[in-house]
Every structure is written in structure tokens, then in C-alpha cells.
Amino acid sequence: MKRAHVVGAGLAGLTAAMALADAGWRVALYEAAPQAGGRCRSYLDRELGCRIDNGNHLLLSGNRAAMEFLARVGAADTLAGPGAPVFPFLDAPSGRRWALRISPGRMPWWLFSAASRVPGTRLGDYLALLKLRLAGVDDTVSGVLPEGALWHNLLEPLAIAALNTPPDTGSARLLNAVVTQSLGAGGAACIPCFPREGLSESFIDPALRRLAIQHCVPQLGRRISGLEIAHGRVAALLGPDGPARLEQGDAVVLAVTAPVAADMLPGLVVPDAFEAIVNVHFRTDARPVGDAAEAGFVGVIGGTAEWVFAKPGILSLTISAANRYADISNETLAERSWADICTLIGSTAPMPQYRAVREKRATFTANAASEARRPHPDVGIAHFAVAGDWTHTLLPSTIEGAIRSGRAAAHSLLSPA
Numbered sequence: 001m002k003r004a005h006v007v008g009a010g011l012a013g014l015t016a017a018m019a020l021a022d023a024g025w026r027v028a029l030y031e032a033a034p035q036a037g038g039r040c041r042s043y044l045d046r047e048l049g050c051r052i053d054n055g056n057h058l059l060l061s062g063n064r065a066a067m068e069f070l071a072r073v074g075a076a077d078t079l080a081g082p083g084a085p086v087f088p089f090l091d092a093p094s095g096r097r098w099a100l101r102i103s104p105g106r107m108p109w110w111l112f113s114a115a116s117r118v119p120g121t122r123l124g125d126y127l128a129l130l131k132l133r134l135a136g137v138d139d140t141v142s143g144v145l146p147e148g149a150l151w152h153n154l155l156e157p158l159a160i161a162a163l164n165t166p167p168d169t170g171s172a173r174l175l176n177a178v179v180t181q182s183l184g185a186g187g188a189a190c191i192p193c194f195p196r197e198g199l200s201e202s203f204i205d206p207a208l209r210r211l212a213i214q215h216c217v218p219q220l221g222r223r224i225s226g227l228e229i230a231h232g233r234v235a236a237l238l239g240p241d242g243p244a245r246l247e248q249g250d251a252v253v254l255a256v257t258a259p260v261a262a263d264m265l266p267g268l269v270v271p272d273a274f275e276a277i278v279n280v281h282f283r284t285d286a287r288p289v290g291d292a293a294e295a296g297f298v299g300v301i302g303g304t305a306e307w308v309f310a311k312p313g314i315l316s317l318t319i320s321a322a323n324r325y326a327d328i329s330n331e332t333l334a335e336r337s338w339a340d341i342c343t344l345i346g347s348t349a350p351m352p353q354y355r356a357v358r359e360k361r362a363t364f365t366a367n368a369a370s371e372a373r374r375p376h377p378d379v380g381i382a383h384f385a386v387a388g389d390w391t392h393t394l395l396p397s398t399i400e401g402a403i404r405s406g407r408a409a410a411h412s413l414l415s416p417a
């Protein structure tokens with residue numbers, strides 16, 4: 001039986017571990033943190049007295065690798081959302097509400113109805129999206145897309161959310177990949193969804209249960225500090241108890257974050273710029289109304305946050321591309337976010353108990369410089385592959401990208417070139 005060592009139990013590592021175990025390999029999984037999941041996890045917040053996610057994660061039905069992952073771990077029915085390609089929006093400055101209603105098939109019939117389109121836009125405005133297809137490596141989102149109602153009410157917030165990078169530096173090519181696999185694939189690929197209970201309940205715990213059946217139980221709290229490379233292969237993993245020698249032919253998947261991978265493998269070029277995301281979780285029974293209530297989330301235009309998610313007893317806001325708020329305290333961001341919520345729920349209730357979570361390195365900066373630094377899984381070491389949302393997935397830093405990277409790493413070991 002072949003043996004693999006997977007370092008890092010985020011989505012990329014879990015995916016690689018499952019693919020190798022499915023192929024009949026014996027898999028050892030090492031995770032530095034006390035829990036698996038990495039940047040996609042839930043935990044009990046003692047102060048709020050409930051479980052929260054490290055950050056709200058929005059998926060689309062067109063995220064095929066993510067949907068296949070959920071199906072494989074038996075968690076396809078753990079997602080919530082409107083069940084249709086509908087995106088409710090709130091214009092925070094005016095309080096106006098509207099919803100983008102994409103027609104279900106591949107033909108974009110919705111563009112022909114002013115009621116389904118983005119307010120203030122005409123059919124011809126959408127031709128601008130074709131410009132994304134022609135974008136060059138160095139083109140930025142705002143350099144390619146024109147200003148106007150479509151930009152203000154959809155494309156700018158979409159770019160910020162999808163790339164987690166300001167549009168004046170964000171890569172037009174990466175946004176094109178997202179648009180092609182969602183809007184470009186028709187309404188069936190644009191159904192928004194998110195974990196009904198939590199990220200761990202949907203993605204991580206079911207994957208761990210599946211791995212356990214395959215005799216792979218992650219070694220939690222086990223930080224691998226380095227790799228000993230000899231004769232073009234990994235000879236040992238350096239752990240807390242000293243080097244763990246590998247047998248000839250043992251494979252290694254390095255599925256850690258980009259900076260850790262670069263530390264462990266001198267010479268490995270990885271993205272070196274990052275963007276923060278702030279999530280503010282309010283403990284409240286207040287609920288949005290209308291389309292937003294049905295969908296369970298709402299996009300916010302012109303507010304502090306980009307999205308509000310409604311979960312039992314909690315309203316959670318996501319502030320993307322949050323490096324711009326580096327000097328603004330969590331408390332101030334919470335106060336500003338609560339103002340968005342007051343507009344949403346039509347009340348001026350006092351701010352309730354909240355938790356603000358600032359992930360400083362939530363994603364790599366999705367710009368041309370990062371793109372040039374994303375490695376392929378095979379970096380030229382025998383029986384070795386790198387995995388992570390920061391590798392060459394042709395997608396921004398997302399669940400979909402992380403899962404694809406885990407698959408690609410496993411594939412490169414199972415079918416070496």
C-alpha cells in the first residue's frame with residue numbers, strides 16, 4: 001500500500017487526503033491548529049454564547065468542485081439559500097431594495113426585462129462584460145469595466161466580494177473566470193448558497209468522518225516545521241518530536257498557507273500580498289424582510305459591509321478587501337455595520353452584543369503580481385505536490401479554488417507526468 005503525508009487540514013489538504021485515500025493509499029494528515037478547517041471553520045464563541053464561522057462564506061451552484069466535495073462527504077443537503085438565482089440587494093444610502101433575478105437557463109432572458117435587471121441599467125450595458133473576456137494579464141477590473149449604474153450596483157461589489165481585492169488593482173482575468181463560471185454559465189450556475197448551520201458542519205466534520213472510515217485521522221496540534229529534502233525527494237518531515245523519516249516512495253502534499261509553504265521550501269515562489277476580511281456577528285433576533293428574508297442574505301451597496309447573512313439569533317456582516325480599514329477599530333466597524341443593519345431592518349435599535357473577527361490574511365491579493373507567483377502542484381520534487389487556494393487554480397482565493405487545488409495535487413501524485 002502506498003503512503004502519503006498531507007500537511008495542513010484545510011479544504012485543500014482534506015480534499016487531497018480524500019482523493020489519495022480513495023485511490024487506496026494510506027494517508028497521514030498533520031494539522032498545526034487544534035482543529036481542522038483552516039480558514040473555513042466554525043467555533044463556539046463563548047461571549048456570544050453560540051457557534052459562529054470564522055467568516056461568512058458564499059458559494060454558487062456553479063462551484064462544481066465544491067458541490068462535488070459536499071456530495072462525496074454526504075453533506076449536499078446542508079446548504080441553505082433562496083434555491084433560485086436571486087440576489088437581494090439593499091442600497092444603504094437610500095434604503096432602496098431590489099433583487100437581481102437571473103433566468104434559470106443558459107439564455108440570459110433576464111437581461112430583456114427591466115424588472116430583472118440591475119436598476120438603472122439598459123440591455124446594452126451588459127455588453128461590457130464581454131470586455132472581461134479580452135482582458136490581458138495586467139488588466140485591472142476598473143481598467144476594463146466602465147463606470148455607470150451596472151458598475152455601481154453590481155460589478156464593483158461583485159468584484160470586491162469575488163476577488164477580495166479593490167477593483168483598481170484586482171485582476172480582470174480572475175474576475176472573468178468567476179463571471180464565466182457563474183453568469184456566463186446561466187442561472188443554474190448562479191444559485192447562491194451558504195452553510196445552513198456552519199462551515200465545519202457542512203465541509204469539515206463530514207470530510208473528517210469520511211476520512212476516519214478510511215483510517216485517516218488528522219494529527220491535530222502537530223505543526224510540521226520543515227522538510228528535509230535529499231536526493232530530489234522529501235526524506236523527512238520535521239515535527240515537534242524531531243525528524244520523522246519517510247520511506248522511499250512515500251508521497252507528501254504540502255497544503256499549508258502560502259507564507260508557511262515558502263518558509264518550508266526555500267526558493268518556492270508564492271503570492272506574497274494579502275487582503276483582510278472583517279466579519280461582524282451581531283447577537284440579535286432582528287430579521288431582514290422581503291426577498292432578503294427568503295434568501296437568508298442580502299448584498300449591500302454603498303454601505304460598510306458587502307453582505308449580510310441571517311442565521312438563527314445572529315446577523316453577520318462581511319466586509320471584504322478590508323486592508324482599507326486597517327486603521328479603523330473593530331468597534332467603529334461594528335458601529336458602521338450596525339447602521340447598515342438598521343437600514344435593512346427599518347429600525348434604529350441600539351447596537352447589540354457583537355463579535356468582530358478580522359482575518360488579516362484572509363486571501364492573497366487577487367492581482368497580476370500574485371497571479372505570476374502561483375505555483376503548479378508539481379514543483380519538481382519527486383513524490384511531492386503543493387496545494388492551497390494560492391496555487392495555480394486560475395481562480396481567486398475561494399473554497400472552489402482550494403478544493404480544485406487539493407484534487408490537482410492528488411492527481412499529480414497519482415498520475416505523475
Ligand SMILES: Cc1cc2nc3c(=O)[nH]c(=O)nc-3n(C[C@H](O)[C@H](O)[C@H](O)COP(=O)(O)OP(=O)(O)OC[C@H]3O[C@@H](n4cnc5c(N)ncnc54)[C@H](O)[C@@H]3O)c2cc1C
Pocket residue numbers: 007008009010011012013030031032033036037038039040054055056057058059222223224225255256257260277278279359361362363387388389390397398399400401402
Ligand atoms: C473571512 C473569510 C471569508 C471567506 N469567504 C469566502 C467566500 O465567501 N467564498 C469562498 O469560496 N471562499 C471564501 N474564503 C476563502 C476560503 O476560506 C479559502 O480559500 C479556503 O478555506 C482555503 O483553504 P486552503 O486549504 O487552501 O487553506 P487553509 O484553510 O489556510 O488551510 C491551511 C491549513 O494548514 C495548516 N497549517 C499551516 N501551517 C502548518 C504547519 N506548519 N503544519 C501543519 N499544518 C499547518 C493551517 O492551520 C490550515 O489548517 C474566505 C476566507 C476567509 C478567511
